[in-house]
Amino acid sequence: MKFLSIVQLTFRESLAKKTFIAFMGISTFICLLFIFALNVDIVDGMQSGLSIFGKEVSNQIDLTKIIYGIEGGLSVLLYTAGIFLSLFATSNLIPTLLKPGFVDLFISKPVSRFQILSGRFLGSILIVALNIFYLVIFSGLILSIKTGIWNFGFLWAAVIIVLSFLVLFSLMTFLSVISKNGPLSLMVTYLILFFSPLLLARDKIYALLSSKYFGYFFDGLYYALPKTAEMGAITQFLARGVPIDSWMPLWSSLLFAVVMLGLSGYIFQRKSF
Amino acid sequence: MYTVETFDLTKHYSGGKVKALTNCNIRVEEGRIFGLLGPNGAGKTTLVKTLLGIIHPTGGSAKVLGQPITDYHIHNKIGYLAENHRFPEFLNARQILLYYGKMSGLSKETLSRKIPELLELVNLSDWADVKTHKYSKGMAQRLGLAHALINDPDLIFLDEPTDGIDPVGRKEIRDLLLKLRTEGKTIFLNSHQLSEVERISDEIAILKNGNVLQIGRVDDFISVKSQYQLQIQNGTLSFSELCAGLNIPVLQAEDHYTVTVEDERHLNRLIDKLRAEKVLIKSIVPRKITLEDYFIDVIEEGEAL
Ligand SMILES: Nc1ncnc2c1ncn2[C@@H]1O[C@H](COP(=O)(O)OP(=O)(O)O)[C@@H](O)[C@H]1O
Numbered sequence A: 001m002k003f004l005s006i007v008q009l010t011f012r013e014s015l016a017k018k019t020f021i022a023f024m025g026i027s028t029f030i031c032l033l034f035i036f037a038l039n040v041d042i043v044d045g046m047q048s049g050l051s052i053f054g055k056e057v058s059n060q061i062d063l064t065k066i067i068y069g070i071e072g073g074l075s076v077l078l079y080t081a082g083i084f085l086s087l088f089a090t091s092n093l094i095p096t097l098l099k100p101g102f103v104d105l106f107i108s109k110p111v112s113r114f115q116i117l118s119g120r121f122l123g124s125i126l127i128v129a130l131n132i133f134y135l136v137i138f139s140g141l142i143l144s145i146k147t148g149i150w151n152f153g154f155l156w157a158a159v160i161i162v163l164s165f166l167v168l169f170s171l172m173t174f175l176s177v178i179s180k181n182g183p184l185s186l187m188v189t190y191l192i193l194f195f196s197p198l199l200l201a202r203d204k205i206y207a208l209l210s211s212k213y214f215g216y217f218f219d220g221l222y223y224a225l226p227k228t229a230e231m232g233a234i235t236q237f238l239a240r241g242v243p244i245d246s247w248m249p250l251w252s253s254l255l256f257a258v259v260m261l262g263l264s265g266y267i268f269q270r271k272s273f
Numbered sequence B: 001m002y003t004v005e006t007f008d009l010t011k012h013y014s015g016g017k018v019k020a021l022t023n024c025n026i027r028v029e030e031g032r033i034f035g036l037l038g039p040n041g042a043g044k045t046t047l048v049k050t051l052l053g054i055i056h057p058t059g060g061s062a063k064v065l066g067q068p069i070t071d072y073h074i075h076n077k078i079g080y081l082a083e084n085h086r087f088p089e090f091l092n093a094r095q096i097l098l099y100y101g102k103m104s105g106l107s108k109e110t111l112s113r114k115i116p117e118l119l120e121l122v123n124l125s126d127w128a129d130v131k132t133h134k135y136s137k138g139m140a141q142r143l144g145l146a147h148a149l150i151n152d153p154d155l156i157f158l159d160e161p162t163d164g165i166d167p168v169g170r171k172e173i174r175d176l177l178l179k180l181r182t183e184g185k186t187i188f189l190n191s192h193q194l195s196e197v198e199r200i201s202d203e204i205a206i207l208k209n210g211n212v213l214q215i216g217r218v219d220d221f222i223s224v225k226s227q228y229q230l231q232i233q234n235g236t237l238s239f240s241e242l243c244a245g246l247n248i249p250v251l252q253a254e255d256h257y258t259v260t261v262e263d264e265r266h267l268n269r270l271i272d273k274l275r276a277e278k279v280l281i282k283s284i285v286p287r288k289i290t291l292e293d294y295f296i297d298v299i300e301e302g303e304a305l
């Protein structure tokens, strides 16, 4: 109950920021677009013709491809723009918590500091998860009901997107706890987000390195930091029904999140406000 | 059991350069109003925040309600009005009391009964549904007070509670605190304004530069030194010499002397001496020093620290 109220308050605070309302609005717009752009003619209980954005689609195999393609595209959109915006919209939730006069009120309640920080963290994750699942479930349902093609990979893609956000948000939380500076934490997190594809392609620059130790260094960075590029690929593959060869990028990134949260909790615990 | 007890509690910042609080030893008895006085920057807020676990001490230890300050569970019996507190601005008073009440572990049912009562108590009923960013400083302060009372606490810390509140509101707050004391609650009151504390506190501590300079009952403060104003018929006798013989410091004014004696017996020895010398005593008046004079005295004496 006490813990839940911290989660609820964070949730309420995010809603007050309106960014998430805008987010919901865009999602709703996309779904409405599907409702009207997707035209299925049912003749004698059988599907006789289908058009998407005015283009006729003739056979069932093409249709499946198109639906998986749309859902793959949506998950890429959510993975990139969705996470980008979510990080932006949540970037001041932790720094606000740490403001003098605000954090005092939490600490003076019968809750542990660990509960305060994790409640705040969970609240932030929940609001983003709500937004992502809203679009995925709503648009997925429209597409599936209209065409009869059910793609549960799309739902799993949403789970990966939320987990990827969680990983990056844990980094941002850590940075906020040490710097108390929202914009700075956001920028560094963006940097890591964009650095990931470069690290993934590190073998391309190995030939240029003067020493093999630089190679080890980049390997180390690759394994230590969140693997956002590969998690993006996993998301897209799941949505398009492509088998995944390795889950390593996911679990190693989650491990990173656990370490970040542990460190954040430890530092928050020892801080005076 | 003391509700608050500190043992050489110390908080230094920047590796000892800023001594916010040094070897603080205070005890607050149950059911009392304890006033912590001191100029700005004295360390009052530091002390209260340390007692609540918001600031970690760099030395010493303390207990609140019999528990070490590291035990956050005890906070369910504590209320706190922070100096410059900051509530989420997108919420109204009712919602704030609801969220923070839940955080104190109260049930929805208790809160739905308690919230209107408290809003009434601090005169915010008409503003209950207005978002707090529209509140004046005084209203925010009254909401803070309601928030501090939401869990029906045994011990209440109030850090500059009358800040930004007009004289009428101040009187209301003082009356409220006195009423809370009759309910057996202990109140720990921080203020840099003597007049706020003087009238209602049972006990006072004066803090300066992180050091407790004086601690005691309000009456004790004034009667630490007994001073009397004496008017006598001037004769041949040297009053100053006579006092010097009794080890009594004297100040001479135009029409009277002011003597500082240890106690009444000491004063009577002086009277005996004067009568033995056949000096006519016109009047003896105990000199009242206001707590304010005393406060300023102590603060200035503490200047050396
Ligand atoms: N975080 C901090 N870092 C360094 N010095 C601090 C910090 N917080 C308070 N101080 C210093 O500690 C002293 C006591 O401050 P405070 O407890 O707020 O005094 P008061 O409440 O009596 O006005 C002041 O000199 C203040 O500048």
Ligand SMILES: [Mg+2]
Residues within 6 Å of the ligand: B041, B044, B045, B046, B083, B159
């Ligand atoms: Mg203060």
